[in-house]
Amino acid sequence: xxxxxxxxxxxxxxxxxxxxxxxxxxxxxxxxxxxxxxxxxxxxxxxxxxxxxxxxxxxxxxxxxxxxxxxxxxxxxxxxxxxxxxxxxxxxxxxxxxxxxxxxxxxxxxxxxxxxxxxxxxxxxxxxxxxxxxxxxxxxxxxxxxxxxxxxxxxxxxxxxxxxxxxxxxxxxxxxxxxxxxxxxxxxxxxxxxxxxxxxxxxxxxxxxxxxxxxxxxxxxxxxxxxxxxxxxxxxxxxxxxxxxxxxxxxxxxxxxxxxxxxxxxxxxxxxxxxxxxxxxxxxxxxxxxxxxxxxxxxxxxxxxxxxxxxxxxxxxxxxxxxxxxx
Numbered sequence: 001x002x003x004x005x006x007x008x009x010x011x012x013x014x015x016x017x018x019x020x021x022x023x024x025x026x027x028x029x030x031x032x033x034x035x036x037x038x039x040x041x042x043x044x045x046x047x048x049x050x051x052x053x054x055x056x057x058x059x060x061x062x063x064x065x066x067x068x069x070x071x072x073x074x075x076x077x078x079x080x081x082x083x084x085x086x087x088x089x090x091x092x093x094x095x096x097x098x099x100x101x102x103x104x105x106x107x108x109x110x111x112x113x114x115x116x117x118x119x120x121x122x123x124x125x126x127x128x129x130x131x132x133x134x135x136x137x138x139x140x141x142x143x144x145x146x147x148x149x150x151x152x153x154x155x156x157x158x159x160x161x162x163x164x165x166x167x168x169x170x171x172x173x174x175x176x177x178x179x180x181x182x183x184x185x186x187x188x189x190x191x192x193x194x195x196x197x198x199x200x201x202x203x204x205x206x207x208x209x210x211x212x213x214x215x216x217x218x219x220x221x222x223x224x225x226x227x228x229x230x231x232x233x234x235x236x237x238x239x240x241x242x243x244x245x246x247x248x249x250x251x252x253x254x255x256x257x258x259x260x261x262x263x264x265x266x267x268x269x270x271x272x273x274x275x276x277x278x279x280x281x282x283x284x285x286x287x288x289x290x291x292x293x294x295x296x297x298x299x300x301x302x303x304x305x306x307x308x309x310x311x312x313x314x315x316x317x318x319x320x321x322x323x324x325x326x327x
Contacts, residue, residue: 038064038071038114040124044197044231047129054081054101056168058128059197059229061094066116073097075110075128088228089201105130147184154184161240162191176206181237187212192237198223198230198268209236212278214261220271233266239322247292250299251326254290257282258313258325264294265320274316276307279325284308289315292322 042061065071065085073080073095084096095114099105110128115121146163147154153166163185181192192211198204204221216236223230239247239260247260257279279287289304302323304315313325 036064037120038122057096070117072115092228163189164193167196178208180210190238194234198232215276217274218270224269225267232268235264254326261323263320276312276314
């Protein structure tokens with residue numbers, strides 16, 4: 001009987017040893033699967049001038065960024081000044097990275113490495129560049145800098161009447177801002193663009209633009225994108241001659257009393273746009289405002305009010321389009 005009990009005890013010890021060994025392997029496997037390895041999916045902007053503003057962040061999209069502890073980012077072997085981890089309203093992660101100030105990045109191509117606090121890392125090869133200031137002013141795409149300031153930069157498209165205002169993201173607050181496009185670009189520029197970065201889920205109360213051709217107020221601007229952050233492009237101004245000629249032909253039966261003014265762009269939605277467009281060669285009593293929908297290629301009449309004191313027509317719309325005053 002004692003020998004039989006001894007065998008049982010031996011079997012039980014072996015059984016528990018096997019269970020313990022199996023559990024240990026499982027625990028080690030579970031711990032291994034919990035290791036976070038950062039994955040980089042994109043970077044914006046992809047290049048900066050050598051005289052970059054160290055207070056303007058570079059945004060890195062991805063996943064697996066460690067939110068507990070220190071996360072580091074380096075450009076080749078130079079570490080970023082500061083790194084912050086964010087999660088957008090869509091649940092996607094991104095890093096807010098500030099370029100080094102003391103040990104500034106010199107012109108060249110850089111690998112970007114994201115390092116979690118547990119030293120797991122991933123490198124994004126040859127995806128970031130620092131451009132010499134002289135080259136930055138005259139890019140190969142036929143665009144040159146017309147004006148450069150701490151909060152904005154105006155780019156002029158060579159051989160075309162088109163200017164683009166690049167706004168620093170910190171310049172736009174939720175309550176909005178006002179831009180005098182004639183002062184920034186000049187009175188005669190036809191196509192006028194405004195580009196700035198926006199975060200998904202946030203709303204800019206309003207952006208007002210002033211010009212001799214139209215005063216435009218966009219209200220409740222939001223990013224329309226699947227990304228946590230993206231560039232918004234606004235087109236607020238007159239249209240190009242070819243398109244203008246085509247639309248004039250579509251309105252052959254009407255007397256056109258203003259410029260064709262576009263409110264459009266990419267990656268955004270808005271609650272409402274309010275416009276004030278000057279009219280000419282009219283007493284102002286039988287004026288109408290038409291909106292051209294470029295998707296449906298249809299004209300729609302909008303309610304409006306003629307301000308005879310200032311010779312402008314005032315109206316609003318919930319949709320983008322090309323607007324014109326007719327009689």
